[in-house]
Amino acid sequence: MKKSSFDVSRRIFLGQSTKVSLAVGIGSSVLGSAFLSACAGEKSSEGKEAGKILLSTGFEQMPLAYAFDALEPHIDAMTMEIHYTKHAAAYAKNMAEAASEEGVDVSRPLEEVLMNISQYSTKMRNNGGGHYNHELFWKTMSPNGGGQPGGDLAEAINGAFGSFEEFQKQFEDAAKGRFGSGWGWLVLDKNNLLKIGSTPNQDNPLMDVSDLQGIPLLGIDVWEHAYYLNYQNRRPDYVSAFWNVVNWAEVENRYETLMKG
Numbered sequence: 001m002k003k004s005s006f007d008v009s010r011r012i013f014l015g016q017s018t019k020v021s022l023a024v025g026i027g028s029s030v031l032g033s034a035f036l037s038a039c040a041g042e043k044s045s046e047g048k049e050a051g052k053i054l055l056s057t058g059f060e061q062m063p064l065a066y067a068f069d070a071l072e073p074h075i076d077a078m079t080m081e082i083h084y085t086k087h088a089a090a091y092a093k094n095m096a097e098a099a100s101e102e103g104v105d106v107s108r109p110l111e112e113v114l115m116n117i118s119q120y121s122t123k124m125r126n127n128g129g130g131h132y133n134h135e136l137f138w139k140t141m142s143p144n145g146g147g148q149p150g151g152d153l154a155e156a157i158n159g160a161f162g163s164f165e166e167f168q169k170q171f172e173d174a175a176k177g178r179f180g181s182g183w184g185w186l187v188l189d190k191n192n193l194l195k196i197g198s199t200p201n202q203d204n205p206l207m208d209v210s211d212l213q214g215i216p217l218l219g220i221d222v223w224e225h226a227y228y229l230n231y232q233n234r235r236p237d238y239v240s241a242f243w244n245v246v247n248w249a250e251v252e253n254r255y256e257t258l259m260k261g
Contacts, residue, residue, distance in 0.1 A: 055258075056111060057132050058106075061088060061092040062138075064084055064138055065139070066142070068080040074245050079226070079227065079230055084134075088138075092127075095131045097123070098120070099128075101121075104124075110132055111206060114204065114207050115206050117209060118207075118209050126201065129202035129204055129207065132206070133183055133202055140247050142247035144247075145246045145247045146244045151252055152259065170196045172236070174196050175235075176236050176239055183221055183222060184239070185212060185214075186216075187212065188215045189214040190213070197212035198222075215258060217251050222235060
């Protein structure tokens with residue numbers, strides 16, 4: 001029976017598969033400390049509790065914050081309904097089964113499992129990843145989305161990529177260029193720098209098996225079930241339309257919460 005620990009060192013965050021003890025300490029990575037303590041829900045201040053709510057992911061599918069048709073015309077109602085009630089719901093169900101089979105403490109954040117996913121089954125990897133990815137996906141879209149970020153995140157994007165337009169291009173290239181099914185990502189890496197990349201299937205940058213390492217700020221689902229009813233084989237059109245529904249307030253909050261740590 002597997003036991004997960006959220007008290008991990010930077011070595012876990014960087015993708016090595018060996019679990020480490022509390023004695024090593026998460027303090028070896030400022031970014032890792034901020035993320036893990038926020039997810040774990042330290043209650044030393046209101047800010048920590050807010051970080052827990054914002055950054056941690058549970059083992060149950062959360063209600064969608066908007067109607068299935070709320071993102072039209074960019075994402076159609078039927079796609080949203082099938083995506084949420086069938087595909088994402090199946091990931092949540094199968095993940096719960098894997099958690100029971102593998103002795104996972106579901107009162108803890110899912111993130112602690114993902115960061116040690118090499119220690120778990122393929123079933124947990126596929127479905128735990130799928131659940132996490134979709135929970136983030138729903139939150140980082142909004143009927144009132146679109147436009148550009150502001151504040152510290154806007155400055156960080158300009159500093160990392162030169163301009164918002166160049167960021168969009170690189171993000172789109174990563175999402176469009178992912179062969180087969182997967183996700184495109186904007187992440188914050190261990191050096192507090194923004195990076196863009198993609199992962200296959202339902203992998204994500206939290207996983208210790210992922211080539212792309214970082215804490216997800218924004219992700220786009222490029223599995224065909226996310227867009228095929230409306231866009232058919234035109235993935236580039238779907239990726240371009242995504243900007244109209246991005247919930248930049250949520251992405252900004254994630255970035256600022258991590259940087260405050």
